[in-house]
Amino acid sequence: MTPDRLDNSLLVIFGGTGDLARRKLYPALFNLFVDGFLPPALGVIAVGRRGFTRDSFRQEILLPSLETFSRRAASMDAYFEPFATRLHYFRTDIYDPEGYTRLEQFLVELEEAGGSRGNRIFYLAVAPEHFGPVIRSLKETGLVPARGWQRVVIEKPFGHDLPSATELNRQLREAFSEEEIYRIDHYLGKEMIQNIMVIRFANTFFEPVWNNKYIDHVQITSAETVGVENRGGYYDRAGALRDMVQNHLLQLVTLVAMEPPASLATEAIRDEKVKVLRSLKPLDAAAVSKNAIRGQYGAGEIDGQMVPPYRQEKEVAPDSTTETFVALKLFIDNFRWAGVPFYLRTGKRLPLKVTEIILQFKSLPDILYFKEYGELRPNLLVIRVQPLEGVYVQLNAKRPGNNNYIVPIRLDFCQNCEVGVNSPEAYERLLYDVMRGDPTLFTRWDEVEAAWKFVDPISAAWAAQGQPQFPNYAAGQWGPPAAQRLLICDARRWWEENGAESIS
Numbered sequence: 001m002t003p004d005r006l007d008n009s010l011l012v013i014f015g016g017t018g019d020l021a022r023r024k025l026y027p028a029l030f031n032l033f034v035d036g037f038l039p040p041a042l043g044v045i046a047v048g049r050r051g052f053t054r055d056s057f058r059q060e061i062l063l064p065s066l067e068t069f070s071r072r073a074a075s076m077d078a079y080f081e082p083f084a085t086r087l088h089y090f091r092t093d094i095y096d097p098e099g100y101t102r103l104e105q106f107l108v109e110l111e112e113a114g115g116s117r118g119n120r121i122f123y124l125a126v127a128p129e130h131f132g133p134v135i136r137s138l139k140e141t142g143l144v145p146a147r148g149w150q151r152v153v154i155e156k157p158f159g160h161d162l163p164s165a166t167e168l169n170r171q172l173r174e175a176f177s178e179e180e181i182y183r184i185d186h187y188l189g190k191e192m193i194q195n196i197m198v199i200r201f202a203n204t205f206f207e208p209v210w211n212n213k214y215i216d217h218v219q220i221t222s223a224e225t226v227g228v229e230n231r232g233g234y235y236d237r238a239g240a241l242r243d244m245v246q247n248h249l250l251q252l253v254t255l256v257a258m259e260p261p262a263s264l265a266t267e268a269i270r271d272e273k274v275k276v277l278r279s280l281k282p283l284d285a286a287a288v289s290k291n292a293i294r295g296q297y298g299a300g301e302i303d304g305q306m307v308p309p310y311r312q313e314k315e316v317a318p319d320s321t322t323e324t325f326v327a328l329k330l331f332i333d334n335f336r337w338a339g340v341p342f343y344l345r346t347g348k349r350l351p352l353k354v355t356e357i358i359l360q361f362k363s364l365p366d367i368l369y370f371k372e373y374g375e376l377r378p379n380l381l382v383i384r385v386q387p388l389e390g391v392y393v394q395l396n397a398k399r400p401g402n403n404n405y406i407v408p409i410r411l412d413f414c415q416n417c418e419v420g421v422n423s424p425e426a427y428e429r430l431l432y433d434v435m436r437g438d439p440t441l442f443t444r445w446d447e448v449e450a451a452w453k454f455v456d457p458i459s460a461a462w463a464a465q466g467q468p469q470f471p472n473y474a475a476g477q478w479g480p481p482a483a484q485r486l487l488i489c490d491a492r493r494w495w496e497e498n499g500a501e502s503i504s
Ligand SMILES: NC(=O)c1ccc[n+]([C@@H]2O[C@H](COP(=O)([O-])OP(=O)(O)OC[C@H]3O[C@@H](n4cnc5c(N)ncnc54)[C@H](OP(=O)(O)O)[C@@H]3O)[C@@H](O)[C@H]2O)c1
Pocket: 014, 015, 016, 017, 018, 019, 020, 021, 023, 047, 048, 049, 050, 092, 093, 094, 095, 124, 125, 126, 127, 128, 155, 156, 157, 234
């Protein structure tokens, strides 16, 4: 990022004492501040119910948040004080109309004292059931329209199905235009996700082979070793399909599969992404039975520690049928991708924390060379999203020596392996883009809509199938056996992290 010209504004965070604000938002704002990316007169107003003073908020919320979660924690001595002066705490209940009137007065006072020129950003970091009521109150009590520009940032989940997402969008549109709405999908803020388009469109040797003539299939994995942590209540209502596939994984599919956009303008990119979502071949009930695998973890071992089953997690129903794992095989019905399966999997309590995208190229005809020199492995392009960030290509080459033995080798670029490389967090990029008014890395309504249209029939088919046999994988395994069979039936297999063959 290079510093841009940024308008001053006020950033109001509803849920300013919550987990997201503490783990992501304040550290991101602090890192931007240290790097000189915040507008000079940005004011941040944290809204919560608890009785903090400005000072106790600073000591009990802000300081521990930065010490624990900022990648710039070493800069605290020099930067904490000037950063903290920008933060205010405002106590109210979001269901109290009088609270909004007081908040309006407070914002006007800040606007008159500072240089924010009436520009306002409202960040909804509260539970999803509060999104609608907060938006309605902002409008009814006159906090919007702002005197300057206005933007609203909305956290996931954006609805729990198409009807609820449509209703939420309707409420949003009563107070904000589409251009003013920033729907967060924090995967889009990750460094390597932004890199997908560059890798594809800035390298001569990828784009010509980026199609069904050369690509055998695509694998996208987003695996976590953690369970539901302290979010069991939310997760048990959502499940992996809604929590991960509808947004993050389908967004990755769009970036891998989209056509080159007419320009790098926001809407040109989003236009291409939404075309991919609309081209997804719908899964009917029969296809769901075959190509959509769900799982829930039982007790098992992670990093040498026994962990409890999902059904014993805090705030999870003891007979829960919520899926903590999903594997999907999907197709994109267009000329570029016809016949190329995209295999997606995501889950909790899996053996590794890893997000990566693997494009496996078609094998060469097995007729001519090298048969006696070892098995030719497929060429792979692997985009590592997290925790390692980078990209590598797996090729076949001759092992040094007098015989002609063939081994896989790797051309490997690892962005964050070097000591000293400290990539910005996704929320840094996203908050920065909100402040400068660039919604490219946020999802447009028609993308959200198309993603729900694809996902809802899967939920419905699962509901119609009745009680699943859960738990069906032990914590520490790569999901249920059916997830392996999904590829084995196609004579393929999942590549594990670093499993794109061990390199000799
Ligand atoms: N946490 C994450 O890692 C994460 C990741 C992705 C998305 N999200 C999304 O981010 C949003 C926030 O999640 P979270 O984990 O931060 O939730 P959380 O820890 O439960 O925090 C909820 C926040 O909402 C405030 N709040 C609740 N009811 C309120 C009321 N009636 N009036 C005023 N404030 C009220 C709480 O303030 P007080 O307790 O001070 O009253 C608190 O600041 C959710 O939509 C979630 O889905 C979170």
